[in-house]
Amino acid sequence: MMDGHEVTVVDNFFTGRKRNVEHWIGHENFELINHDVVEPLYIEVDQIYHLASPASPPNYMYNPIKTLKTNTIGTLNMLGLAKRVGARLLLASTSEVYGDPEVHPQNEEYWGHVNPIGPRACYDEGKRVAETMCYAYMKQEGVEVRVARIFNTFGPRMHMNDGRVVSNFILQALQGEPLTVYGSGSQTRAFQYVSDLVNGLVVLMNSNVSSPVNLGNPEEHTILEFAQLIKDLVGSGSEIQFLSEAQDDPQKRKPDIKKAKLMLGWEPVVPLEEGLNKAIHYFRKELEYQANNQYIPKPKPARIKKGRTRHN
Numbered sequence: 001m002m003d004g005h006e007v008t009v010v011d012n013f014f015t016g017r018k019r020n021v022e023h024w025i026g027h028e029n030f031e032l033i034n035h036d037v038v039e040p041l042y043i044e045v046d047q048i049y050h051l052a053s054p055a056s057p058p059n060y061m062y063n064p065i066k067t068l069k070t071n072t073i074g075t076l077n078m079l080g081l082a083k084r085v086g087a088r089l090l091l092a093s094t095s096e097v098y099g100d101p102e103v104h105p106q107n108e109e110y111w112g113h114v115n116p117i118g119p120r121a122c123y124d125e126g127k128r129v130a131e132t133m134c135y136a137y138m139k140q141e142g143v144e145v146r147v148a149r150i151f152n153t154f155g156p157r158m159h160m161n162d163g164r165v166v167s168n169f170i171l172q173a174l175q176g177e178p179l180t181v182y183g184s185g186s187q188t189r190a191f192q193y194v195s196d197l198v199n200g201l202v203v204l205m206n207s208n209v210s211s212p213v214n215l216g217n218p219e220e221h222t223i224l225e226f227a228q229l230i231k232d233l234v235g236s237g238s239e240i241q242f243l244s245e246a247q248d249d250p251q252k253r254k255p256d257i258k259k260a261k262l263m264l265g266w267e268p269v270v271p272l273e274e275g276l277n278k279a280i281h282y283f284r285k286e287l288e289y290q291a292n293n294q295y296i297p298k299p300k301p302a303r304i305k306k307g308r309t310r311h312n
């Protein structure tokens, strides 16, 4: 919008919130539509960032059929829209297409190691078939597609109940509650800050690279190291609590971003601690906001009907 583009945001608010975009309402280049991409959409656009789908494991597992519909029917609808109006479509794919990887770090050539009937399948298989659909539309219909394989990302405006590790650990540390580590904490992840991702998506959309590109920050940590780091940054006295391991949890993950560097001239620039401090600041403010704006219903006085005796 700052570059002068007109932007239409389409959201069904399953995991998104109006508060995340309300500061743009009234801007002449901004429009917000409450719509679910599982239903067809008829608008005129030049570019489509197809970002729909819950991305947090507890959210996408909450309603696996809906997650599948969003990633399959939703993607078909967006590709159909792209075909009708001649728009370019960028699919937000995921590092989860690599499953529990046997190749480390993961480059775009790797086909992945995914359990097709496991609890994560609605999301990782959903995104895999979404990629397949993009290339079918490209080959058969000439639709221009871009595919970003997004690795773990965090930042302000994540939902308090998102359930992914960064928001969980920060909120737990801020509230003095135990930091919940699933399994031994030896599994690894690499986290990128949201502004790096957004820059990567825009560069990819406007590039001529139609094959999949990893977007992520390759700085890898174990989840236990990560818990300790967040505790230290918050200055929290919280304990670390070990809970049972999540089923099919990928044991290691780290992006190989050579392709993005070479073909897009993109790489993450926000250091992990700087990004975490921004997220911590955001969640601290959110907790204050919640404490000041909580609606506490007053108990209603019991209504006593005259002239009748109650028998229990």
Ligand SMILES: O=c1ccn([C@@H]2O[C@H](COP(=O)(O)OP(=O)(O)O[C@H]3OC[C@@H](O)[C@H](O)[C@H]3O)[C@@H](O)[C@H]2O)c(=O)[nH]1
Binding pocket: 055, 056, 057, 094, 095, 096, 150, 151, 152, 153, 163, 164, 165, 166, 168, 169, 180, 181, 182, 183, 187, 189, 223, 246, 249, 250
């Ligand atoms: O409270 C928690 C939450 C999570 N974890 C662990 O932390 C690691 C990261 O878990 P998250 O839920 O944040 O994210 P995952 O890496 O499992 O999945 C993510 O992958 C990349 C994206 O496509 C998606 O955002 C999401 O599916 C996992 O090993 C998980 O078991 C905890 O130890 N404690």
